[in-house]
Amino acid sequence: MTLVEKILAAHCSRKAVCPGELISAGVDVVLANDITAPLAIKEFRRIGVDRVFDPQKVVMVPDHFVPNKDIASAEQAKMMREFAREQGLVYFEVGEMGIEHVILPEKGLVLPGDVVIGADSHTCTYGALGAFATGMGSTDVASAMATGEIWMRVPPTIKFVYHGQVSKWVSGKDLILYTIGDIGVDGAIYSAMEFTGEAVEGLSMDSRFTMANMAVEAGGKAGIFRVDDRTIDYVKPRASRPYSVYEPDEDASYSRIIEYDASQIEPQVAFPHLPSNTKPISQVGDIEIDQVVIGSCTNGRIEDLTIAAEVLRGKHINRRVRCIIIPGSRDVYLEALRRGLIETFIESGAVVSTPTCGPCLGGHMGVLAAGERCVSTTNRNFVGRMGSPESEVYLANPAVAAASAVLGKISSPEEVAHK
Amino acid sequence: MKIQGKVHKYGADVNTDVIIPARYLNMYEPDELARHCMEDIDSDFINRVKPGDIIVADTNFGCGSSREHAPLAIKAAGVGCVIAKSFARIFYRNALNIGLPILECMEAVDKTDAGDLLEVELSTGDIINTTRGLNFKAEPFPDFMLELIESGGLIEYTRRKLAASHRD
Numbered sequence: 001m002t003l004v005e006k007i008l009a010a011h012c013s014r015k016a017v018c019p020g021e022l023i024s025a026g027v028d029v030v031l032a033n034d035i036t037a038p039l040a041i042k043e044f045r046r047i048g049v050d051r052v053f054d055p056q057k058v059v060m061v062p063d064h065f066v067p068n069k070d071i072a073s074a075e076q077a078k079m080m081r082e083f084a085r086e087q088g089l090v091y092f093e094v095g096e097m098g099i100e101h102v103i104l105p106e107k108g109l110v111l112p113g114d115v116v117i118g119a120d121s122h123t124c125t126y127g128a129l130g131a132f133a134t135g136m137g138s139t140d141v142a143s144a145m146a147t148g149e150i151w152m153r154v155p156p157t158i159k160f161v162y163h164g165q166v167s168k169w170v171s172g173k174d175l176i177l178y179t180i181g182d183i184g185v186d187g188a189i190y191s192a193m194e195f196t197g198e199a200v201e202g203l204s205m206d207s208r209f210t211m212a213n214m215a216v217e218a219g220g221k222a223g224i225f226r227v228d229d230r231t232i233d234y235v236k237p238r239a240s241r242p243y244s245v246y247e248p249d250e251d252a253s254y255s256r257i258i259e260y261d262a263s264q265i266e267p268q269v270a271f272p273h274l275p276s277n278t279k280p281i282s283q284v285g286d287i288e289i290d291q292v293v294i295g296s297c298t299n300g301r302i303e304d305l306t307i308a309a310e311v312l313r314g315k316h317i318n319r320r321v322r323c324i325i326i327p328g329s330r331d332v333y334l335e336a337l338r339r340g341l342i343e344t345f346i347e348s349g350a351v352v353s354t355p356t357c358g359p360c361l362g363g364h365m366g367v368l369a370a371g372e373r374c375v376s377t378t379n380r381n382f383v384g385r386m387g388s389p390e391s392e393v394y395l396a397n398p399a400v401a402a403a404s405a406v407l408g409k410i411s412s413p414e415e416v417a418h419k
Numbered sequence: 420m421k422i423q424g425k426v427h428k429y430g431a432d433v434n435t436d437v438i439i440p441a442r443y444l445n446m447y448e449p450d451e452l453a454r455h456c457m458e459d460i461d462s463d464f465i466n467r468v469k470p471g472d473i474i475v476a477d478t479n480f481g482c483g484s485s486r487e488h489a490p491l492a493i494k495a496a497g498v499g500c501v502i503a504k505s506f507a508r509i510f511y512r513n514a515l516n517i518g519l520p521i522l523e524c525m526e527a528v529d530k531t532d533a534g535d536l537l538e539v540e541l542s543t544g545d546i547i548n549t550t551r552g553l554n555f556k557a558e559p560f561p562d563f564m565l566e567l568i569e570s571g572g573l574i575e576y577t578r579r580k581l582a583a584s585h586r587d
Contacts, residue, residue: 035444039487042447046574048581065445072445121485121509137487137513139573185432186479190508219479221508274432361441361484382436382483384459389440 002157002254003224004192006246007132011115019156019255027057028131029110030144031118033100034062034073037080039138040119044145053148055088059109061100062092064357069364098329098355101125101213101297106331108238112227112245117141117150122297122379124220127212128205129235130227130245132192135216155221156255157192162199164263169413171307172207173299173377173397175199176214177268178260181278189219191255194248199262200225205234206303213298214379217275269375269410270395273383281400281412291374292323292405293386294398295353296360299377300328302335304398309341311402311413317349318408324366326353350405362387375404420541420565422499422520424471427464428533431477435510438481438489447488449495456492470497473537475528477503480521481510490514500539502546502557504528515564518572522546527555541565 001009001016009017011025030052032040037060044052052058060080065073084091092103101122104110110126116133117123119141126133136150144150162175180187193215200208208225215223225231227245235243266280294300294308305327317323325345327333333355336342345352358365360378368374368387373394376386381393396404399413406416437460439452446452457464474493480503481489490513493501500520514521520541527546531537535550544559560568570576 035441036485036487039447039491043574046578048578064441070445076445076447119485119487121483123485135485135509137485137509137516139487139516140512143573143577185482186505186507189479189505216509219482219507361436361444363441363444367442380434380436380483382434384440385436389437389459 001249002252003194003226003246003248004132004157004222005154006248007113007115008154010244017154019154021154022151023154024149024151025115026149027117027144028114029057029059029116030141031059031100031104031116031120031123032141033064033120034066034077034080035064036119036138036141038076040141040145041079041083043139043142047142047146049146052087052089052145056090058087058145059090059104060084061097061103062094063097063099063355064361065363066094066356067354096330098332099297099300099357102300102328102332105129105209106329108240111235111239111241111243112231113243117144121216122213124215124223125209125213125297127215127222127224128208130225130231132222132224134222155190155192157194158188159194159196159254159257161257161259162197162262163259164199164261165202166199166262166265169267169399170265171397172203172210174265174268175262176211177270177275177278177395178265180214180218180276181268183218185217185274185276186219188215191220192222192224193218193220194224196226201228204303205230206301209301210298214275217379267397267400267412269400270381272381272392272394275379275381275395284410287373287410288408289321289375289404289410290372291366291368292321292401293359293366293374293376293378294401295326295328296357296378297328298379299398300326300332302332304377305332305336305341306339308398308402309344311399311416312348312350312406313344315348315406315416317405321405321408323350323405324353324359325350326358327355329355359386361385375401375410377401420569422471422473422539422541424469424473424499424537426473426475426531426533426535426537427468428531429460429474429476432479432482433476434483435481435486435489436483439486439492444486444488449491452488452492453495456496465496468496468498471499472497473539474498474501475531476501477528478505480506482507485509487513487517490517490519494519502527515567516573518568518570520568522557524555524557541568
């Protein structure tokens with residue numbers, strides 16, 4: 001069995017499962033946010049049960065439109081807050097909160113071997129911890145909140161092997177963008193993506209979260225990594241309950257095995273309007289920009305901010321660019337303060353915001369006007385994703401985003417370093 | 420369960436951000452969402468769509484976010500069903516969970532144009548293009564799924580089942 005098959009088998013009390021089988025799996029964590037929780041709560045009420053199956057396993061995080069961007073968003077956040085209080089759920093208020101997929105691992109709420117379902121497509125982020133995590137809709141989450149179980153089809157697993165070591169300025173973001181560029185936005189549809197090889201073994205946990213996060217951008221049901229020493233170092237000080245480490249069998253059956261030479265992969269930029277529309281930075285050409293966003297569940301962690309600061313230190317944001325930097329959680333924000341990164345950002349002319357998903361989905365804190373172009377470390381560049389349907393979003397890693405902010409056009413960090 | 424209507428045709432990778440842009444996710448009532456359905460790729464859709472009309476699209480329909488608001492908006496706009504070459508997996512679950520029928524059929528997508536009239540019988544998977552006199556076949560829904568769709572979605576279906584088992 002593959003890693004995913006082992007986790008799923010353990011969650012439906014079976015010795016083995018195989019791809020294509022329908023199972024009903026127990027869930028360790030059920031998640032919703034201020035956009036998806038209201039619908040889930042409405043459906044939960046209609047089921048006719050009074051209490052969630054286990055309040056310690058249901059997590060609600062206001063992060064998309066908070067601090068409330070308008071009255072309607074305030075009503076949704078209020079509805080979620082009141083439900084969380086009534087049911088005694090795990091809940092993070094503004095001030096303590098962060099972007100859901102940054103704080104759940106940070107607080108030790110998701111652990112290796114877990115099955116997690118979340119009413120947010122980027123729930124797949126937790127695969128970096130060796131957990132099976134997948135996004136679903138509000139009705140599925142309502143049903144799982146009531147029963148603690150969810151039906152699903154066991155997905156086939158595609159194994160990705162990244163040979164060699166990545167070059168400077170190349171991160172997990174570039175490996176995953178390169179992969180999506182290769183297989184397409186439905187290249188892993190209905191499948192689990194298992195990320196392996198020397199190059200990913202050398203990646204930090206933050207970079208692994210970035211890769212697992214974007215599995216859904218290739219249509220994947222989950223993105224997953226094997227647990228190694230680096231995972232355990234991350235998890236151990238955070239875990240307050242036991243967890244299980246699963247290993248794929250040597251004779252595990254994969255639907256495909258795709259191999260890349262990571263040493264040949266440059267920083268990638270995904271052009272409008274699909275994450276698969278990628279080019280290496282050396283082939284981007286002259287593209288002037290109006291805005292840069294560094295943050296999100298994809299790239300809002302401390303490593304991301306550290307790299308951005310390395311590029312921005314002693315430089316000034318180009319006069320025609322707004323650069324918006326958003327730490328992914330309170331802990332990331334505090335650590336960035338301690339390391340002096342926030343000072344670097346503000347001195348360079350960037351804006352620093354409290355944690356929020358905000359601009360990534362065109363919510364607030366940096367919505368684009370018609371004709372504007374943005375380089376963003378987020379995960380989607382669909383038509384209208386960050387604002388006007390006539391705006392453009394280019395996806396990149398934090399180093400490229402920071403360099404682009406300095407030079408006013410999409411740029412390699414090398415160009416800033418040599419300036 | 421029979422559906423008849425005019426075709427609104429789209430390409431590949433129709434994502435949830437264009438089905439219902441996030442700027443409208445500060446509300447969740449289906450009728451409110453429907454007013455903005457498909458706004459960013461087809462601003463006139465909501466004026467043209469009639470009850471029972473059918474969306475026909477290429478591969479990976481509904482890719483992107485997990486927002487259930489997307490199938491809710493389509494259903495409340497009056498769309499009777501969506502036919503595509505393939506669906507993104509979260510959208511697939513969400514559509515059935517809220518009682519919006521969706522069918523996969525490569526041939527029907529290739530041989531159908533915007534404005535054609537289609538008749539779809541969910542229990543058999545038959546798709547008839549009455550404008551062109553063509554017949555296609557999709558995988559029929561099993562009985563429980565037809566019942567789920569007729570109930571209006573998973574929650575209502577579950578409620579009815581529970582109520583029936585309490586009566587027994």
